[in-house]
Amino acid sequence: MNESDAIDPSRRDALVFGRDLLLGGAAARWAGPSPAQAATANDPQAPVTVKLTLRVNGTAKSLALDTRTTLLDALREHLHLTGTKKGCDHGQCGACTVIAGGRRINACLSLAVMHDGDEITTIEGLGAPGHLHPMQAAFVRHDAYQCGYCTPGQICSSVAMLEELRRGIPSHAGADVAAAPTATPDELRERMSGNICRCGAYSNIIDAIGEVAGVRT
């Protein structure tokens, strides 16, 4: 791949591949009635809706949501940010991990109305094909994923987790809760254990995170 016209090969791959699968910008080919058309104005049992604003990936998004809507479904179904995944909807798998106000949370366990005005960072906010976040690039290099479904959650979780380490938040894996924690492989494994990967990429995920954290795993 030493062609004179070659730019960053990983970026080229992404562009050629992405163009094909993303159908970027094209209008939906099929559509149901829009919610406005569908709403029956005089329905006494109509869901209780609340207006709120989420600051998602640096952009304010105003929404009127059924109060039962989770942060996860607000992101996926209302903002169409489907990078955040629904694996269990019960806080058991971590696929829906996003960063809210600097902390990683399971978006499925949080109602959207609880986040009015909050800063939410999703996988789409970390990087995009061609402009990968260092953690995203490390996941690609280390093949730290297989099916890709837990991957956005693993990446969001790991980015926030390294920040927790920097802030000195202790974990079960540390020998001394009073001492500053370090990014040992066991620390990383302990702190990432809320993110299940059924494909079993754990060994590579820890290698990828370790590389970003600057430690040998």
Next chain:
Amino acid sequence: MKFDTPATKNPIDRLAVVGQPVDRIDGPLKTTGTARYAYEHHDAVAHPAYGYVVGAGIAKGTIRSMDLADAKASPGVLAIVTADNAGPLGKGDKNTALLLGGPKIEHYHQAIALVVAESFEQARSAARRIHVDYAREPGAFDLARARDSAVKPGTGKPDSAVGDFDGAFAAAAVKLDATYTTPDQSHAMMEPHASTALWDGDKLVIWTSNQMVAWGVADVAKTLGIPKEKVHLMSPFIGGGFGGKLFVRADAILAALGARAAKRPVKVALPRPLMFNNTTHRPATIQRIRLGATREGKLTAIAHESWSGDLPGGKPETAVDQTRLLYAGANRMTALRLAELDLAEANAMRAPGEAPGLMALEIAIDEMAQKLGIDPIQFRIANDTQVDPEHPERPFSKRRLIDCLNVGAEKFGWKARNPRPASTRDGRWLAGLGVAAAFRNNLVTKSGARVRLGKDGIVTVETDMTDIGTGSYTIIAQTAAEMMGVPLHRVVVRLGDSDYPVSSGSGGQWGGNSSTAGVYAACTKLREAVVAKLGLAGEAEFVDGRVRAGGRDVALADAAKGGELVAEDAMEYGDLAERYQQSTFGAHFVEVRVDAATGETRVKRMLAVCAAGRILNPKTARSQVIGAMTMGVGAALSEHLVVDRNAGFFVNHDLAGYEVPVHADIPHLDVVFLDETDPMSSPMKAKGIAELGICGVAAAVANAIHHATGIRVRDYPITLDKLLDRLPPSTDA
């Protein structure tokens, strides 16, 4: 193209792209959340309605009545689909139970209704307002109790016998007769079964998370009673399958029916707590193994019998398959028996047959080696065979089990192991090393592809092959790049669409080798078209975006100057798989620590050595193996669908109760691939790898636990309660 003679030198052998550890081409999409899965096609479908599935609350019986009034009156409800109003439905060829039950209920959480509403919240809320009156019937839910009623199944090859097992076993100097159990297990893939469906006139357009696009089209059509041509099925990304998405499931059928009823696009995902009892699972087994050997350690008698259960019309878990092929021994028998159980449908999960079969067999081999006082690696080597033991005229195409064991022993430091169980302490931990052989048959199946050479010189591959995390996108791109002599970034791969040629699909570790062989066939045809178009003569070489033949050197893209060139072909197979036994081999090495006080087991080190033909991409192939090793640790230590034998369902039906390994359970994993090609397998000279990786892992863990503690546990998973009362006396280290 037909593959009926062993492969000779071909363009793949250049290995400029194939065989290289390149990053996945879909990596930037997966790591940025821009790969779209079945529930996420907002780009193509705006404002879909939401379907919520209701599962049966009994395991067996009938629905006396279903009161839909409250649910229908719930806000936002557009339609409710039940067996009563869905119209006549067929049953897919690959399904055992109906995907929409009622009035008869065949298993717990069988889908009985779909509520379609404007929003997910409304559909979920209304689903809880469906009132069902059931007439419950007693069912069979306990394999141990049903064992005596098990029968010889009518499909496959339930029995085999060579020589005189009974006589040889009776006469054997050293004998083992032991029974092992493996529990029901769940695929528990991260993406729930999910579909988005809409009707475009009389044509169904459906995105569904499915490993086998053509099977999916056939069974959707059959179930709905429409022609296959009226089904457009797409599955470009799949959030894990492991066999659980080989078949069309309720989400797909109900999304289609819901879309028809609501006259809207509808999307449906199975709620996680519904998945374990609604979909398929790996069934529990009871396995009796008898081994007879000479004092010198030669096996003379091998018997393996397995019992499993399934719904009426179902199939057995083929847990004895590997025992027919793995070790030499003149006198042998195997038998599969199938009991009727009223649990959810039993079916394929990663390495069906071999995975649970080796969980038992490879403990038995370890036990026999211990009885004989022979090192378990040497015992396996002494009983190796280079021919099919049941049909000695059939040699293995390639069989390097001994190399796998020896290379692994060297790399893992096996020599330093004290063979005496419970002999090694590491502080409060009991330390142990275990080994097991890995074996999984190599399957090849017809696979097609279409390849386009565009005016811009871009090569585009289209096939209905799927990528379930295996790396299909990447190895198919590597194959096309190698064949057409272009760099990887000049190849576009389109997968998982029923508009494309029918491929092998993903399952049984046949997908990688078979689908790339199909791409090889299509590229061979495209090369011929290029040569003809350019008017070249003689043997052509495709390198560096150029075509060289007969002293001429032309840009590949020139062949498409006048318009895109398109070639389509499929690879089909002759009888090489009958003449030669094609299998993949490996050896798993595990080091464990068992807490001397609590019996908690931790895996400290693991190594897999694999011999599986040419490795098309060492990076993605290694991922397949470490993933399988991880699932094997789950099988050894924690995974167990617990059956409520009265109510008849799996109790722990979510990801909190069904314990799969997490980060903290898995150390750094090592994998070695032996340098090998298998010309009997395909022009790629590759074989399967994705299932070999799990085969034998759990037994290697079990054997390591035995070595650490001296306790032989024959019932999986090996949880601490099975060790606690037998742990060696504490030295209070």
